[in-house]
Structures are given as C-alpha cells and as structure tokens.
Amino acid sequence: MTKLGERIRQLREENNFLQKHIAAQLDVDTPMLSKIERGERRAKKEQVLVLASILNVPQADLLTLWLADQVYEIVKDEDVALKAIQVAEDEVKFKQKKK
Amino acid sequence: MTKLGERIRQLREENNFLQKHIAAQLDVDTPMLSKIERGERRAKKEQVLVLASILNVPQADLLTLWLADQVYEIVKDEDVALKAIQVAEDEVKFKQKKK
DNA sequence: GTTGACTTGTCAAATATTGACAAATATAAG
DNA sequence: CTTATATTTGTCAATATTTGACAAGTCAAC
Known part of the structure; x- marks a missing residue:
C-alpha cells in the first residue's frame, strides 16, 4: 500500500469515479490504474499531475x-x-538556503 | 558529489590507499571506483559493507x-x-513503533 | 448466469544500470 | 622532455528493471 495509491482511491471514491473513467484520462488501462492504486506499480510524475487535476486537489499534495x-x-x-x-533532509535544507 | 563518495575518498586518503588497492578488494576496476567516489555511479550495498571493513569504519556509517x-x-x-x-520519516517512525 | 467493476498473472518491449575496456588527463620523478 | 603512476573520461554491449498491454480471473448485484 502506498500513500499515493490510497489517496487516489479515496478521492476517486469520494467523487464516485470509476477506474475506467480515470484510467481513460491517464491513457492507461484499468489494470494499470488498479495497480497504481494498490501500490503495485508506480505512477509517472506526469500522471500524478493529471490525477491532481482530475481529482481536484493541489498538484503538490x-x-x-x-x-x-x-x-x-x-x-x-x-x-x-x-x-x-x-x-538527506539536512542536505535539502542546506541546498535551499543557498538558492 | 555524493556524501558516500566524498567520505570514501576522505577515508581512503587518510589511510593512504590507492584506488587500485581498494578497487581490487571490491572486485571492480579503478575507473569504477573513481566513479563511485565522484558519485557518477552508485555502489552496491554489498560493496558498501566491504568498504566499511577496508576503511575501518562502522558499516552503519x-x-x-x-x-x-x-x-x-x-x-x-x-x-x-x-x-x-x-x-516518509513519519511513516518510518510509525512502522518502527509497531515492531 | 449475465453484467459491470476491479484484480491477477504473464509477457515482450522499452528503459535503465552495470561492468569492462581503451583512451585521455594529471601529477611527479628522473 | 620523457617516463611512470594515479585517476578520470567516454563508450559500449550485457544485464537487469520497469513498463504497458492483454487475457483471464474474482466478486457482487441483479
């Protein structure tokens, strides 16, 4: 189970969307979306952005x-x-300071 | 530059070892070790363990x-x-609690 | 027992990572 | 300057991993 997959499923169900519906917009088949939701496959970054817009949540989330x-x-x-x-966190903070 | 690569080089120089020497024990050639030190290639976990023992530092480090x-x-x-x-950190902490 | 939603398993194609080698550069020594 | 040694760079095929697609499966509602 992935955090992203769980969240996608939650949002999808809240909105009463079918996998078929979301999958079509992501241009994958439903087995693929099923796997993404269950954390068996990783979504592409681009797909995450599309999902955010379909599910009406901020991309950053x-x-x-x-x-x-x-x-x-x-x-x-x-x-x-x-x-x-x-x-790793320290390094991120350090690099952000420099910017 | 990677943290690991920098540390390996630092330790190697402190001990006056040549890449040739370390590379042989890792069973790779010197170009490969050079790349690991400069962060161009990622070491295998097993190689990291061997490095710790060659360089006399705790594996965990x-x-x-x-x-x-x-x-x-x-x-x-x-x-x-x-x-x-x-x-991710929160999740690690959460899972550790459960154990 | 048919339909619709979702899941599971499998596979080849695409992609990424690896290890090895030759060649280049750098540094120091004579 | 020439040689010797240490390290780096570039390239490439071999290997491993990830991906997308499909067929077949389960499950529930009707």
Missing part, C-alpha cells in the same frame, strides 16, 4: 505523497532508515 | 550515507522535497 512513497521504498528495510532520512 | 544519497537523488529537484521527506 499528490506529488508529495508520490515522492514520499519512493523515499520510503528505499529506506524501509534498513536499520539506519531514520538517520539516512535525516541526513 | 557508510550505509547511512549510501541511503541518504539515494533519498536525496529522488527529491533534489522538487519543490515539495522537504514535505515529502517528512511524510
């Missing part, structure tokens, strides 16, 4: 979940997961 | 940098980088 899923996937089985995330 | 590099690579160009990292 879904992009955040999309990235968070990828980060989590990398560290999830590691003892040093938290430490690694914090090192 | 290098693994942390190795993971942090990967996390940073994912989020580095994104506006929501920080938020995404924090979401």
Whole structure:
C-alpha cells in the first residue's frame, strides 16, 4: 500500500469515479490504474499531475505523497532508515538556503 | 558529489590507499571506483559493507550515507522535497513503533 | 448466469544500470 | 622532455528493471 495509491482511491471514491473513467484520462488501462492504486506499480510524475487535476486537489499534495512513497521504498528495510532520512533532509535544507 | 563518495575518498586518503588497492578488494576496476567516489555511479550495498571493513569504519556509517544519497537523488529537484521527506520519516517512525 | 467493476498473472518491449575496456588527463620523478 | 603512476573520461554491449498491454480471473448485484 502506498500513500499515493490510497489517496487516489479515496478521492476517486469520494467523487464516485470509476477506474475506467480515470484510467481513460491517464491513457492507461484499468489494470494499470488498479495497480497504481494498490501500490503495485508506480505512477509517472506526469500522471500524478493529471490525477491532481482530475481529482481536484493541489498538484503538490499528490506529488508529495508520490515522492514520499519512493523515499520510503528505499529506506524501509534498513536499520539506519531514520538517520539516512535525516541526513538527506539536512542536505535539502542546506541546498535551499543557498538558492 | 555524493556524501558516500566524498567520505570514501576522505577515508581512503587518510589511510593512504590507492584506488587500485581498494578497487581490487571490491572486485571492480579503478575507473569504477573513481566513479563511485565522484558519485557518477552508485555502489552496491554489498560493496558498501566491504568498504566499511577496508576503511575501518562502522558499516552503519557508510550505509547511512549510501541511503541518504539515494533519498536525496529522488527529491533534489522538487519543490515539495522537504514535505515529502517528512511524510516518509513519519511513516518510518510509525512502522518502527509497531515492531 | 449475465453484467459491470476491479484484480491477477504473464509477457515482450522499452528503459535503465552495470561492468569492462581503451583512451585521455594529471601529477611527479628522473 | 620523457617516463611512470594515479585517476578520470567516454563508450559500449550485457544485464537487469520497469513498463504497458492483454487475457483471464474474482466478486457482487441483479
């Protein structure tokens, strides 16, 4: 289960959309959307943006979940997961300052 | 430049080892080690463990940098980088609690 | 038992990553 | 300047991973 997939499904159901409907706009078949919702496949960034517009939420919201899923996937089985995330976070903060 | 690559080079120079020497123990050629040090190629996890033992530092230290590099690579160009990292961090913390 | 929504499994095609090599550059020594 | 050693750069085929598409499956409502 991915954060993004869960959120997409939640929003889709709130809006009473069928997978068929969303999938068509993403230009994939329903099995693919099903897999994205269940976290079996990763959406493309471009698809995340389209999803945000279909589901009427800010792009940043879904992009955040999309990235968070990828980060989590990398560290999830590691003892040093938290430490690694914090090192990366520090670097992001450092680079942002410089900008 | 990656955190891991910089650290490897630093440790290698502190110990006066040549790339040739380290590369042999990693079972790669020196161009490959050069690229790992400069962050042009990613080391395998197994190689990171060997590096820790060659360079006499705790495995966790290098693994942390190795993971942090990967996390940073994912989020580095994104506006929501920080938020995404924090979401992932929350999930790591949550899962750790459950264990 | 037919329909509609969704899921599962499989596969080849597209894409990305890897390791190896030759060649280039850099540095230092004689 | 020429040689020797260390490191870097560029390229390429081999390998691995990801992707999209399809057929077939489950499940629930009717």
